[in-house]
Amino acid sequence: MTSLEHEAGGALARPRSGDVAAHRAAPAYAGTARRGSRAEGAGPGWRPSAPAGPVAAVGAVELETGSVLPDVVLAYQTWGTLAPDRSNAVLVLHALTGGTDVRTEDPTRPGWWQDLVGPGLPIDTDRYFVVAPNVLGGCHGSTGPASPAPDGRPYGSRFPVVTVRDQVAAEIQLSAALGIDAWQFVVGGSMGGLRALEWAILGPEAGIDVVSVGVIAATAQSSGDQIAWAHPQLAAIQADPHFHGGDYYDQAQAPTTGLGIARQIAHTTYRSAAELDRRFGRIPQGAEDPLRGGRFAVQSYLDHHAHKLARRFDANSYLVLTESMLTHDLGRDRGGVDTALASIQARVMVAAVESDRLFLPVESARIARHAPRCPGVHTIRSEYGHDGFLIEVGQLSSIIAGFLASLPSS
Numbered sequence: 001m002t003s004l005e006h007e008a009g010g011a012l013a014r015p016r017s018g019d020v021a022a023h024r025a026a027p028a029y030a031g032t033a034r035r036g037s038r039a040e041g042a043g044p045g046w047r048p049s050a051p052a053g054p055v056a057a058v059g060a061v062e063l064e065t066g067s068v069l070p071d072v073v074l075a076y077q078t079w080g081t082l083a084p085d086r087s088n089a090v091l092v093l094h095a096l097t098g099g100t101d102v103r104t105e106d107p108t109r110p111g112w113w114q115d116l117v118g119p120g121l122p123i124d125t126d127r128y129f130v131v132a133p134n135v136l137g138g139c140h141g142s143t144g145p146a147s148p149a150p151d152g153r154p155y156g157s158r159f160p161v162v163t164v165r166d167q168v169a170a171e172i173q174l175s176a177a178l179g180i181d182a183w184q185f186v187v188g189g190s191m192g193g194l195r196a197l198e199w200a201i202l203g204p205e206a207g208i209d210v211v212s213v214g215v216i217a218a219t220a221q222s223s224g225d226q227i228a229w230a231h232p233q234l235a236a237i238q239a240d241p242h243f244h245g246g247d248y249y250d251q252a253q254a255p256t257t258g259l260g261i262a263r264q265i266a267h268t269t270y271r272s273a274a275e276l277d278r279r280f281g282r283i284p285q286g287a288e289d290p291l292r293g294g295r296f297a298v299q300s301y302l303d304h305h306a307h308k309l310a311r312r313f314d315a316n317s318y319l320v321l322t323e324s325m326l327t328h329d330l331g332r333d334r335g336g337v338d339t340a341l342a343s344i345q346a347r348v349m350v351a352a353v354e355s356d357r358l359f360l361p362v363e364s365a366r367i368a369r370h371a372p373r374c375p376g377v378h379t380i381r382s383e384y385g386h387d388g389f390l391i392e393v394g395q396l397s398s399i400i401a402g403f404l405a406s407l408p409s410s
C-alpha cells in the first residue's frame, strides 16, 4: 500500500484487496537468488498451537473505527495468588512478537522476563498476582486474524484494524472477566509499554483503579521514523506470493519470506549500529566468501532471526499488530499528547534504553515531563538498543524493584 493509498483509506483503514494484489506482483527479494534462499529455513511457517494457559471469553469488543469484533477471547497466564481483597494484581504486557510466556518452568525455554517475574524477584509472585494476556490481534491463543470469524472460516484479510486502545479495551474486559477492579502495576516494554500508557487513561475511565504503570522503551505517539521503518515491513509481507491477500491459512506455505524480511528490517532497528558493528563488523559467515555470493556474519544472524520468527509467528498478526503500533497516539481525540499525558493520575515509571534508535529516549522524556506523577526517566545503560528492555534485566530489576518499593501500599 502506498502512502497515497493510506491517505485515501484513512489512517485506520485496512488495505483493500487491490492494494495487496499490486504488492504480490512486486519482484522477489533481490538478495535471495544470489546468496541462497533465506526462506528455506523457516519451512512452511507458523501454524496455530494450543495456548500455554487459560483462555477467557471477554465478549464483543467495540473498536475505535466503529466496527465490533464479536466473541473475543484472550489467552493469558497467571502466577501467584489473588489476595482476598483483590488488591495485589499486576498486569504484564508483552511486546510485538511476544506472548504470555513471561516466565516458564522449563529451563530450556525461559520466558521473556524470566528473571524479573517470579518468586522473590522484583515482580514478586509470592506477593503479587501477575496476569499476562496475549494481545488482541495476536497469534498465541487470543482472537486474531487466524481465529474463526462468525462464518467459521479464519478472518484472514477480513480481520479489522485494531488500535492500541482496542487492545486495552479487550484487556479491560478481561479484567472484568477475572473480577479484578484494581491493578497495582501495569507494565510493559515496547508495544507492551504503549498499552501500559493507554491503560493509565482507559482503565480509570472504565472504573478500574490503575495505581501505577511502567512504560519501558515506549512512546506516547508513534513517530514518522517508526512509521517509515514499518512501511517496507508491511510491504514485504504483502508482496510475498504466498500471502494471497492475507487468506493463506488453507495453503501449504505461509508467507515466510515476506515475514522474514520484515523481521530482518525490524531486528536491525531493535539493535544499535554500534553493537552490530562491534559484534559482527565485516566478518564473513564461517567459510562463506562475500565476494563469491557468501554472506557476512551479520547477514547470517539476520537470516537466523528471520527463520525463527517465520516459524513461530503469524504474518497476518505481524501486520495487524504493527499497524496498531503505527496508529498509536495517546493524544487522539484527547486534545493532543501532552494534554493526555497531563491527565494521567497513576504513578508512572518510565525507562528508556540509551542506545534505542527506534523508541528514542527523548520520547520517554516527553512522557516523564508531562505525566504529573512521574519522577523522571530511568536510563538503561546499554549498547543493545531497543532490545535492551529484554536483555538488560539486571538494570530493569533495580528500576522496577525501587519503583514498587516506593508505592504507598508497599
Ligand SMILES: CC(=O)SCCNC(=O)CCNC(=O)[C@H](O)C(C)(C)COP(=O)(O)OP(=O)(O)OC[C@H]1O[C@@H](n2cnc3c(N)ncnc32)[C@H](O)[C@@H]1OP(=O)(O)O
Residues within 6 Å of the ligand: 093, 094, 095, 096, 097, 098, 099, 112, 285, 297, 298, 300, 301, 302, 304, 305, 308, 387, 390, 391
Ligand atoms: C516481550 C517480547 O518482546 S517477547 C519477544 C522476545 N523474543 C524475541 O524477540 C525473539 C527474538 N530474539 C531476540 O530478539 C533476541 O534474541 C533477544 C532480544 C530475545 C535476546 O537478545 P540476545 O541475547 O542478544 O540474542 P541475539 O540477538 O544475539 O540472538 C542470539 C541468536 O542469534 C544466533 N546467532 C548469533 N550469531 C549468528 C550468526 N552469525 N549466524 C546465525 N545465527 C547467529 C545465535 O545462535 C542465537 O540463536 P538462538 O536464539 O536460536 O539460540
Ligand SMILES: N[C@@H](CCO)C(=O)O
Residues within 6 Å of the ligand: 095, 096, 097, 098, 189, 190, 191, 270, 387, 390
Ligand atoms: N524483540 C521484541 C522487539 C519488539 O519490541 C519483539 O519481537 O517483540
